[in-house]
Amino acid sequence: MSKAIVSTLYDSDVFKMACRQFDKAADAISLPEAIRDRTKYPRRCLAVSLPVKRDDGSVTVFEGYRVQHNLSTGPAKGGIRFHEHVTLGEVGALAMWMSWKCSLVGLPYGGAKGGVIVDPSKLSETELEHLSRRYMQEMVNFIGPHTDVPAPDVGTNEKIMGWMMDTYSNHVGHISPAIVTGKPIAIGGSQGRREATGAGVAYLVKKYLADMKIPLSKTTVAIQGFGNVGSETALALANYGAKIIAISDYTGAFYNAKGIDLARALKYVRYQKVLRDFDGAEPITNEQLLELKCTVLVPAALERVITDKNAAKLKCRVLAEAANGPTTNAADKIIDARGDIELIPDVLCNSGGVIVSYFEWLQNLSNFYWSRDEVLTKLFGILDKAKDSVDAQQKKFQFSRRLAALTLGIQRVADAKAARGLFP
Numbered sequence: 001m002s003k004a005i006v007s008t009l010y011d012s013d014v015f016k017m018a019c020r021q022f023d024k025a026a027d028a029i030s031l032p033e034a035i036r037d038r039t040k041y042p043r044r045c046l047a048v049s050l051p052v053k054r055d056d057g058s059v060t061v062f063e064g065y066r067v068q069h070n071l072s073t074g075p076a077k078g079g080i081r082f083h084e085h086v087t088l089g090e091v092g093a094l095a096m097w098m099s100w101k102c103s104l105v106g107l108p109y110g111g112a113k114g115g116v117i118v119d120p121s122k123l124s125e126t127e128l129e130h131l132s133r134r135y136m137q138e139m140v141n142f143i144g145p146h147t148d149v150p151a152p153d154v155g156t157n158e159k160i161m162g163w164m165m166d167t168y169s170n171h172v173g174h175i176s177p178a179i180v181t182g183k184p185i186a187i188g189g190s191q192g193r194r195e196a197t198g199a200g201v202a203y204l205v206k207k208y209l210a211d212m213k214i215p216l217s218k219t220t221v222a223i224q225g226f227g228n229v230g231s232e233t234a235l236a237l238a239n240y241g242a243k244i245i246a247i248s249d250y251t252g253a254f255y256n257a258k259g260i261d262l263a264r265a266l267k268y269v270r271y272q273k274v275l276r277d278f279d280g281a282e283p284i285t286n287e288q289l290l291e292l293k294c295t296v297l298v299p300a301a302l303e304r305v306i307t308d309k310n311a312a313k314l315k316c317r318v319l320a321e322a323a324n325g326p327t328t329n330a331a332d333k334i335i336d337a338r339g340d341i342e343l344i345p346d347v348l349c350n351s352g353g354v355i356v357s358y359f360e361w362l363q364n365l366s367n368f369y370w371s372r373d374e375v376l377t378k379l380f381g382i383l384d385k386a387k388d389s390v391d392a393q394q395k396k397f398q399f400s401r402r403l404a405a406l407t408l409g410i411q412r413v414a415d416a417k418a419a420r421g422l423f424p
């Protein structure tokens with residue numbers, strides 16, 4: 001038996017959190033020692049410096065990363081994050097979670113993630129385009145439609161994916177839409193991709209509420225984060241009949257017991273860029289939002305916001321993890337012990353995004369495009385199957401729902417690695 005000899009390359013609280021989750025799941029399914037470290041640690045990473053010419057003629061060098069956690073089950077897949085607090089450790093943890101997620105929902109993908117240390121709101125549109133193109137230029141030899149396929153994440157969007165696709169296509173000399181997903185529809189994006197993550201979160205929430213016999217008409221929802229995932233989750237849940245009583249972004253949180261007018265909030269954000277000073281609801285803090293009495297709490301921003309400080313104070317019935325890694329391991333223990341909150345774990349809850357990214361990639365590779373109805377019907381079919389498999393695993397082994405989801409995802413990756421064998 002041997003143990004991995006690892007550096008401090010990914011050292012961070014969030015990477016340690018992902019590793020502890022892995023260890024617990026590996027113990028629960030008695031994963032053989034010989035396959036553990038190979039399954040756990042990222043396969044490879046690339047760190048790049050990105051000089052960008054600013055509008056005033058000066059040059060700023062940004063730092064960016066791409067981590068490919070697993071390539072045993074197919075090309076690696078995962079978003080690119082533009083955020084001022086990105087670290088290699090965070091990108092490593094997010095890549096690891098992508099592996100378990102893709103495997104859990106049965107996609108032929110490994111996990112990856114990318115990131116750049118930047119606050120995109122401080123760049124002009126031209127500077128953002130230069131940075132996005134420069135990042136892709138540096139990635140050209142590391143990624144590819146059959147190696148690693150990026151997508152949007154926090155701070156990136158369709159437009160950025162379009163610039164990246166154009167940069168890669170110019171480099172290889174022909175159009176290569178399958179290099180990224182989450183692109184504009186005009187250049188090979190999929191119908192339904194923009195709303196896919198939120199639509200998937202809302203669909204799973206609806207299914208779990210039905211299991212709990214809670215009618216949607218009596219459901220109140222608080223959502224942290226009003227970007228792509230938070231706003232689309234809000235819209236989809238409101239369409240199902242739920243009342244959205246609180247929303248937030250990094251500038252503040254807003255509460256309205258009668259229900260937030262989402263059309264007004266979306267219009268406000270379109271013009272103001274952020275929710276700051278939104279006048280359609282009462283201002284509260286992001287901490288207060290998490291502790292509001294509501295049926296469903298949806299963290300849809302960053303990692304590690306539900307902690308041992310607030311887990312005992314949550315007053316929701318369902319905790320739907322639209323964000324990746326929003327709940328620390330210590331908070332998980334508290335929630336488990338409380339037993340009164342149904343947790344929909346991130347690897348299941350937000351998997352709608354990568355599922356429709358997979359559909360986009362398939363459409364690009366075959367040059368045959370699907371309707372929105374086809375996309376959503378296929379998405380919900382995969383989510384139904386994934387939910388059933390998690391619920392069955394939970395029941396069979398008396399696991400928490402997170403442990404059930406992680407053990408399924410991890411086991412399939414380990415099986416693929418074992419089946420492929422190891423270069424001597």
Ligand code: NAD
Nearest residue numbers: 153154155197225226227228229249250301323324350353
């Ligand atoms: P986004 O950049 O579109 O939105 C992020 C939102 O979070 C913004 O409203 C931002 O203001 C808010 N935010 C940031 N810091 C905050 C804080 N401290 N308190 C409150 N709000 C804060 O990003 P997104 O694509 O919506 O991603 C959100 C989460 O969902 C991330 O964890 C991401 O990894 C995960 N996710 C995204 C996708 C996708 O398809 N985009 C898929 C799966 C999972």
